[in-house]
Structures are given as structure tokens and as C-alpha cells.
Amino acid sequence: MSDYDAVAQAYAADNEKNYANACYERPATLALAGDVTGRRILDAGCGAGPLFAALRERGAVVSGVDVSAGMVEQARLRLGADADLRVADLGEPLPFPDSEFDDVIASLVLHYLQDWGPALAEVRRVLRTGGRLIVSVNHPTAGYCEERLAGGWPDYYSTYPSPARWPVGDGVVEVTFWNRPLHAMTDAFAAAGFRISSISEPPPLPEARDLFPGEFAHYAGAPNFLFFVLQAD
Numbered sequence: 549m550s551d552y553d554a555v556a557q558a559y560a561a562d563n564e565k566n567y568a569n570a571c572y573e574r575p576a577t578l579a580l581a582g583d584v585t586g587r588r589i590l591d592a593g594c595g596a597g598p599l600f601a602a603l604r605e606r607g608a609v610v611s612g613v614d615v616s617a618g619m620v621e622q623a624r625l626r627l628g629a630d631a632d633l634r635v636a637d638l639g640e641p642l643p644f645p646d647s648e649f650d651d652v653i654a655s656l657v658l659h660y661l662q663d664w665g666p667a668l669a670e671v672r673r674v675l676r677t678g679g680r681l682i683v684s685v686n687h688p689t690a691g692y693c694e695e696r697l698a699g700g701w702p703d704y705y706s707t708y709p710s711p712a713r714w715p716v717g718d719g720v721v722e723v724t725f726w727n728r729p730l731h732a733m734t735d736a737f738a739a740a741g742f743r744i745s746s747i748s749e750p751p752p753l754p755e756a757r758d759l760f761p762g763e764f765a766h767y768a769g770a771p772n773f774l775f776f777v778l779q780a781d
Contacts, residue, residue: 556618558717560596572752593657597623668740691727
């Protein structure tokens with residue numbers, strides 16, 4: 549059972565309109581994806597489906613996987629019974645044939661994994677040669693600075709766990725992020741057969757300043773997330 553199963557409905561509602569997802573990460577990911585008309589896309593770690601919905605509205609043919617059955621249930625309620633949604637773990641074989649997709653989008657999911665190797669190998673397998681992998685992850689410096697401010701002394705150059713507790717609705721989500729340095733990310737991409745097309749550190753949407761003044765002020769001047777566009781060689 550995923551940590552998100554018990555709070556799936558509340559988490560889905562929050563994700564729809566909050567600062568980090570609605571005003572920051574999701575718009576940046578969609579901008580990097582660009583024109584997706586007719587493209588076959590896997591939303592890897594689809595959650596309750598907001599990115600899936602946005603891609604489909606832009607003309608893409610979308611499939612979604614998530615390790616949380618509760619989140620997939622929320623996605624199906626949103627997207628309809630005919631949406632291609634499956635419960636699957638990125639660290640395990642994916643239920644798709646080789647070269648099935650033009651793009652895979654992994655939105656804020658890889659930082660839950662200690663070892664990126666198996667997940668990236670599966671993503672490469674289901675991508676056609678020349679296809680794109682679009683990734684967003686917690687920014688390595690953001691995680692490092694938060695640990696230091698909390699009194700920890702992590703080694704930036706190591707890969708280390710960072711537990712977190714988030715209040716969501718009437719419940720709490722307990723998760724573990726795996727912080728890693730930039731070079732560990734790029735090495736993992738190269739080892740899996742990907743070439744970096746771009747690395748991006750976009751700011752949140754301008755309207756976030758008025759919608760979420762407290763969070764905007766707290767995070768202003770430093771990126772929370774790091775984005776990659778990679779090509780499958």
C-alpha cells in the first residue's frame with residue numbers, strides 16, 4: 549500500500565490548486581513539453597491525473613501509471629473509465645511493449661527512488677529512439693539547504709534520505725525523498741541511454757506572488773525544482 553492511498557482524495561484536491569504544483573511545477577513541465585498534438589505520452593507517476601488531463605486537452609494520446617492505487621482511482625474518477633490508467637511501480641517492469649511512446653514525463657517522481665537505474669532502464673525501453681524523457685525533481689541545492697537549516701550536516705556529494713511529513717486533509721503523508729547531487733543525476737541519465745537536451749530552473753508563475761504571498765516570499769530567489777529534457781539515443 550502506498551503512503552498516498554489513505555489521503556488520495558484530499559491530496560488530489562490540494563494538488564489541483566496549490567503553489568508548488570499548480571503555479572510552479574506543472575506549468576513549467578507543460579511548457580517544456582510544448583506542442584504535444586498526436587504524441588503518445590506516458591505520464592509516469594500520474595497521481596490523480598492533472599498533468600494527464602492537461603496533456604490530453606492539448607491533443608496528446610496519454611497513458612498513466614502510479615504506484616498508488618488510491619491515486620489511480622482518483623485519476624479514473626477525473627479522466628473517465630476509458631482512460632489508460634494502471635497501477636505500476638517505476639522500479640519494476642512496466643506493462644507496455646518496447647518503443648511504445650514518443651514521450652515519457654516523470655513529474656516529481658524520481659526523487660522518491662534511491663536507485664534511479666531500474667526506473668530509467670524501463671523508461672528507455674518503452675520510449676522510441678529519439679523520444680523524449682521530461683523530468684522534474686526536487687532541486688539538489690534546495691534539499692541540501694533545508695537539511696542545513698534544520699540542523700543537519702549532509703554531504704552534498706552523497707545520495708542520502710530525507711524523510712518528510714505532510715499534513716493533507718485530516719491525514720498525514722510520510723515520505724522519504726532521496727537527495728542527490730546534480731552529477732549523480734546526469735550520470736544516471738547517461739548510463740540509461742539518454743542525452744541531455746536542456747536543463748531548466750524556471751520560476752513559478754507570476755500570479756503566484758498574489759495567490760500565495762507567504763510561500764512566494766519564502767521561496768523567492770532560489771529554485772525548488774530542477775527540470776530536464778532528455779533524448780533517447
